[in-house]
Amino acid sequence: MSIPHRSRLFTAARSIVLLCLGVLLASTANAYFALTEVQERITYRIPENTIWAATQAEVELARTLAQLAPRSAGLALDENLPLSNQFDLLWSRATLYQAGVLADGVRADPELAKTYADFLSALKAADALLASASAGDRKAAAQMRDLLVPHKASLRKLTMASLKSDRAERQMLAQDHELLQQQLSHFGTAAAILLSLMLGYLFVSERRARFHLAYANKVRAHLEEARERADKQAEQMRLLARKATTASQAKSDFLAMMSHDIRTPLNAIIG
Secondary structure, three states: OOHHHHHHHHHHHHHHHHHHHHHHHHHHHHHHHHHHHHHHHHHHHOOOOHHHHHHHHHHHHHHHHHHHHHHHHOOOOOOOOOHHHHHHHHHHHHHHHHOHHHHHHHHHOHHHHHHHHHHHHHHHHHHOOHHHHHOOOHHHHHHHHHHHOOHHHHHHHHHHHHHHHHHHHHHHHHHHHHHHHHHHHHHHHHHHHHHHHHHHHHHHHHHHHHHHHHHHHHHHHHHHHHHHHHHHHHHHHHHHHHHHHHHHHHHHHHHHHHHHHHHHHHHHHHO
């Protein structure tokens, strides 16, 4: 195969390799941005325990009503936690719906938003009766109970909606993990292909370098042979030149001798 043909093949192969590298870099960049987005979503969602938060308001409401029932009936109390502390705990659990995923779920549904607003209004009205109920006022305790009892069912709606939101969140998280695995697989595949191309490029480059080295050695050998032939021819030319000089000198000597031999008899005759 001739050198120009090999050079054209190598140039074409190099162009193909560079094109593949460009495609791989673009694919890797796209996978990187997608992977970064997935990581951000996972980072923001994982810390929230929505199942626990969704049930706490309902649980604490049941405990508060359990304390208000005997108070409103004037029965003896055996409390481990004062009513005021229990009500504060209920209030704090109700505020869990004001931030994070739970708040997003409530705001997304107008009916749930109204249910939660009504529950907060009932808590505010009950808070005005808390001091009297804690002091043993049966009427105040009964009023608090009447304000809060209707919201047991509505809180169950909030809890169920939150559980559905949590399930959707977990499904999305599973999809994110699947996408994460896909992106990692893409990275691994791109790295393997890139490594294969690099090794192939190095192998072809090494073969090409060896070919050029062998060709250069061959050319150098031809040049050495040509130089040796030129040296031999030059030596032959010098030898021929010396022979020509010797022959010319011999011719001159012969002519001089012949001229002398001819002139000597003539001089004798003339003289």
